[in-house]
Amino acid sequence: MKNKRLIGILGTIAVLLCIPLVAMQFTNEVNWTFSDFVIAGGLLLGTGLLIETVARNIKNKKIRIGITVAILIVLALVWAELAVGIFGTPFAGS
Template identity: 40%
Template sequence: MAVKAENRSGRGRRWRQVVWSAAAALMLLPLLAMQVTAEVVWDGADFAIFGAMLIVAGGVCELATRISASGAYRAAVGIAVAAAVALIWTNLAVGLIGAEDDPANLLYGGVLGVGIIGAFIARFRPNGMAHAFLATALVQAVVAAVAVAAGMGYPSSPPLEILGVNALFAVLWLASALLFRRAAREQTFA
């Protein structure tokens, strides 16, 4: 796909500045938290993993800026990337099902896999991306239903907690899908 002239405009530059500024601010949060509480204890590996995640996330947002000048498309990518980073980091830090070392948390690899593979199958086109992230939301809900039905993570993760947290992620994936759908409509009428 060719880079559109609009993407090099001020709007694209602002988008990139916001993304990279947010990544830098997020990287500083644990460092600041370590100064005020003993609850946050990060080592070099934690910072390296989080930094790598933020670089990949920022790179994906950069790619979105180059692919489309649509605000809806960029917002959809931003929400999907934020949801993916939050899903990965939450699983690494505390786990969504039971503790962080509970093997049930590996199910979320399937959620991310559906989104990533779906994006490539869609060739990053908005209509296909809408379908990919609708499927991602569905898989997120299925993981929650399976976890609750199988009693996974109990008693450290009660069923309502598992359902609530997964519902939040499913809503984020759905919001991304709806914004991709809107971007597809804009593209149709443009």
Template identity: 45%
Template sequence: MTQTIRNNWRIAPWVVIAIMLAVPLVAMQFTDEVRWTGWDFLAAGALLSGAALVYERGGRRITGRWQRIAAAGALVLAVALLWAAGAVGIFS
């Protein structure tokens, strides 16, 4: 039973990433305000997937609960900063 719950939690970040990428895809069907290209989806998918992989690999090495929470917070902050920088076009 515990193994099943653990496997479900390992799938959760990937489901969240899929939902986050589906939101602009659905929004593009209803409004012209959202205009993502294939490169936008690729960049967002790479950023979010990379962060999930880093956390999954690093989470195995971090044993303390609070250290794991701090690492997750730092990773979320880094992704948010990169996402915001990409949204205002600093890199382009």
């Protein structure tokens, strides 16, 4: 069953990465490079594996949910920074 979750995580990442790939075929508004896909895939994989680790090791449901929400917030902030540079760090190219 452990491999089933990993396959689910990898499948979800593949589907999410297909969204910009398909969008690039229809519009010039989406312009991802290979490195964009690699970075997004790494962020999503790291997040998925981290949440999986929390789900397996934290038994208290409230703490598990809190940590998972915190992980997702960090993902959203990093993603937004890399996408549009909301904080103006060098990572966003600002």
